[in-house]
Amino acid sequence: MEYEFTIIVPVYNEEENLLRVEKQLANYLTIGSKKSCILFVNDGSKDNSLALIKDICERQMAFHYISFESNQGLSAAIKAGFDYATTPFIGYIDSDLQTDPEDFNLLLEHIEDYELVTGVRANRKDSFKKNMSSKIANGIRRSFTNDGMDDTGCPLKVIKLDYAKRIPMFKGLHRFLPAMILLQKGKVLQVPVRHYPRIAGKAKFHLTNRLIGPFLDCFAYLWMKKKYINYKVNENA
Template identity: 55%
Template sequence: MNLSHPKFELTIVVPVYNEEDNLARVKVEFNAYFSQSPYRSKVLFVNDGSSDYSQMMIEKICKSSDRYQYIELNQNMGLSAALKAGIDHADTEFVGYIDSDLQTTPFDFDFLMEYRNDYALVTGYRKDRKDRFVKNLSSTIANNFRRFMTKDKAIDTGCPLKIMQTKYARKIPFFTGMHRFIPALIMLQNGEMKQIPVRHFPRIAGEAKYHLFNRMIGPFKDCFAYRWMKKRYINYEISNQG
């Protein structure tokens, strides 16, 4: 696939699962961002099998501008699958990710884009999180354990604001829970990472898809899966071709 798209340089993947209450705000926020940002970007919605009116709203948004596109999965597959689908369908040099709950803002992509050519991954970290105490505590524990297991040095791997060079993103070995390990998986390719503080906002609509159990147990189990895969990961570079 040709990644040198003449009109856009960044595809922002927006996974959606039952977010009908947030999508109108997503359009307003992105339209404002597009009008001010110096970077040529577009949105790719990935509807992860929503059972509400999300798909209808996505299609309406996409008809309003060529800045919006969508793909719809035939059933709910989870965040990692939605991200993989988005990366697989990105046709730009860079691919980004943001959640549709808008607890982070697309305006902060501009801070990340400044470093896009120098790093395989530019990721935000939520410097002043606006979540409840239990959510913050469970994330802190999971982050500390993941760093111990992967040595990825990522401050906040769960931050839903990232930009990757597409050539690196396409080589990420995907598995359930992969979204928690993007820095470590970029590291396997000898790619370098830059971390930037970004703003964080309370969720004001819709329902969180993660709770204490899947925020704690899942990451612990996936860390061992990552360690197994790391020992068997194949990373090659072509030195010559004829």
């Protein structure tokens, strides 16, 4: 079957959410604006997540998975999804479902004119501490990258395949996806999307890795920006 859109779903110890993920994503496949498939990336889960993923993929024809032998982190899971995807467009959503798969259609409305379209969480349903730390982290990142993005941590994005394949990912770079598209002379857009409280499972990010980690990653981004190679082939024979 010819798919147009691959939705990457990183999973790390999310057994309590996966049946809900299956239900909502299966529903999205019936209403999506592009012919879509799902790619779970099991990031070395230590609970029953992998067994549940295998069961889901047996039940659902458009669901597939890859599994790491050990936990590598969110950036690695997204990078693996980029590596394995073959469709013209790639999406990303977290398995905690604090964003709504249906909102992919809002992003896909614009993807023909942009290389990356990212959600920005409207009326966030997180704690005051989490909201403030994210706001500070986004401000620090913007001061380094000038990417103009208000919410790069939003786990709802759509990106064109050829641009995704050229992103040289490192740990923490998932926060810099818009900046990396701008380095490729691509265009980015942010679109308001819905946000919900987490109702199952445990958050994987806390104050330290939401503030200190992103601050240190900014220096890695600056090094990469200085060394980044970007070229377009004009002719070949």
